[in-house]
Amino acid sequence: MPEGHTLYRLASDLNALFACQPVEVTSPQGRFSDGAAAVDGHVLEVAESAGKHLFIRFDHGPIVHVHLGLIGALAIQEGVPPPAVGAVRLRIVGRTAYADLRGATTCELIDADQMAVILARLGADPLRPDADPDKAYARIHKSTKAVGALLMDQSVLAGVGNIFRAEALFRARLHPLTPGVKVSKRRWERLWFDLVDLMDYGVQTGRIDTVRPEHEPEAMGRPARIDDHGGEVYVYRRAGQPCHVCGGLIRTRLLEGRNLFWCPTCQRRR
DNA sequence: TCAAGATGATCAG
DNA sequence: TGATCCTCTTGAT
Numbered sequence: 001m002p003e004g005h006t007l008y009r010l011a012s013d014l015n016a017l018f019a020c021q022p023v024e025v026t027s028p029q030g031r032f033s034d035g036a037a038a039v040d041g042h043v044l045e046v047a048e049s050a051g052k053h054l055f056i057r058f059d060h061g062p063i064v065h066v067h068l069g070l071i072g073a074l075a076i077q078e079g080v081p082p083p084a085v086g087a088v089r090l091r092i093v094g095r096t097a098y099a100d101l102r103g104a105t106t107c108e109l110i111d112a113d114q115m116a117v118i119l120a121r122l123g124a125d126p127l128r129p130d131a132d133p134d135k136a137y138a139r140i141h142k143s144t145k146a147v148g149a150l151l152m153d154q155s156v157l158a159g160v161g162n163i164f165r166a167e168a169l170f171r172a173r174l175h176p177l178t179p180g181v182k183v184s185k186r187r188w189e190r191l192w193f194d195l196v197d198l199m200d201y202g203v204q205t206g207r208i209d210t211v212r213p214e215h216e217p218e219a220m221g222r223p224a225r226i227d228d229h230g231g232e233v234y235v236y237r238r239a240g241q242p243c244h245v246c247g248g249l250i251r252t253r254l255l256e257g258r259n260l261f262w263c264p265t266c267q268r269r270r
Numbered sequence: 271t272c273a274a275g276a277t278g279a280t281c282a283g
Numbered sequence: 284t285g286a287t288c289c290t291c292t293t294g295a296t
Contacts, residue, residue, distance in 0.1 A: 067278080067279080068277090068278080069278045069289060070276060070278045070289075071276065071278085071289060071291070073290085087290065102291080103290040105279065105280090105288075105289060154279085161277045162277050163277055237276095257278095257285080259276090272294105272296080273293100273295085274293090274295095275292090275294105276291095280286105280287085281285105282285090282286085283284090283285090283286105
C-alpha cells in the first residue's frame with residue numbers, strides 16, 4: 001500500500017531494526033549491485049520518509065533513495081534471511097532482521113544535495129507537523145484542474161494516493177471533478193485536517209479505515225467488509241456498490257490515467 | 271497457463 | 284493524453 005503512511009511506517013520499522021548498526025546490503029536481482037556494494041558493510045544511520053519517498057542514510061554519506069511506485073514493496077522481517085525469492089532488488093540484513101525490496105520504481109544512490117532537490121519538489125505532507133497547508137491551497141485555488149487531480153499531484157500534496165484522495169473527497173462531500181479554483185478556503189481546511197487525521201491513523205494502524213462510526217456496518221445493519229487494502233472505506237474500489245450513507249451506486253471513471261471513485265449523490269457537482 | 275489490473279511517476283508527442 | 288516501466292496476484296480459459 002504505497003501511500004505516504006506506508007512509507008512513514010517503513011522508515012520507523014527500518015529505524016527500529018537497523019539503525020546505528022553495520023548492515024549487509026546486496027542486490028540479489030542484480031539491478032542495484034553497484035549501489036548496494038557502495039553501502040555494504042557500513043552503518044545504517046537513519047531512515048526517513050517524505051511523501052512517498054524513502055531515504056536511507058549511511059554513515060559515510062551515501063543515501064539510498066527508494067520510491068515504491070505503483071507495485072513496489074519493502075518487506076521487513078525479523079530473523080535469519082532465507083535465500084532471496086523472486087526479483088529482490090535490494091536486501092538489507094541487520095543483526096536481527098532483514099528487508100527485501102521488490103518492484104520499486106526507483107532504487108538509487110544519491111547524495112545530500114540530490115535529496116534536497118527531491119524534497120524541494122514535494123508539496124505539503126499531511127504527516128509532517130511542519131507542513132504548510134496554505135501553500136497547497138494557494139496552488140489549488142489558482143488552478144482550473146479538477147481537485148481530484150490536484151490532490152494526487154505530489155508537488156501540491158505529498159503522500160496522498162488514490163485511496164486517501166477518494167476517501168477524503170467523499171468525507172468532504174466534494175465532487176472530484178470540482179475545479180480547484182472553486183474550492184473555498186474553509187472547505188480546503190476541513191479537507192486538509194481530515195487528511196492529517198486519516199493518514200495519522202494509517203501510520204498507527206497500518207490500515208486505511210475511513211468510515212465514520214455512525215456509518216460502520218453495525219450501525220447501518222450491514223455485514224462488515226474489509227477491502228483488499230485492509231480497511232473499511234466509503235468509495236474506493238466500490239464502483240457499482242451502494243453508498244454506505246445514501247444507498248446510491250458508487251461511480252468510477254479514469255482521471256489522468258487513475259481510477260476515480262465517488263458517490264454522485266453525496267458528492268454533487270457545484 | 272495466460273492476461274489483466276493495481277495504492278505511481280515520467281517521458282514523448 | 285497515451286505509452287511505458289516495475290512485480291505480483293487474481294481470475295478467466
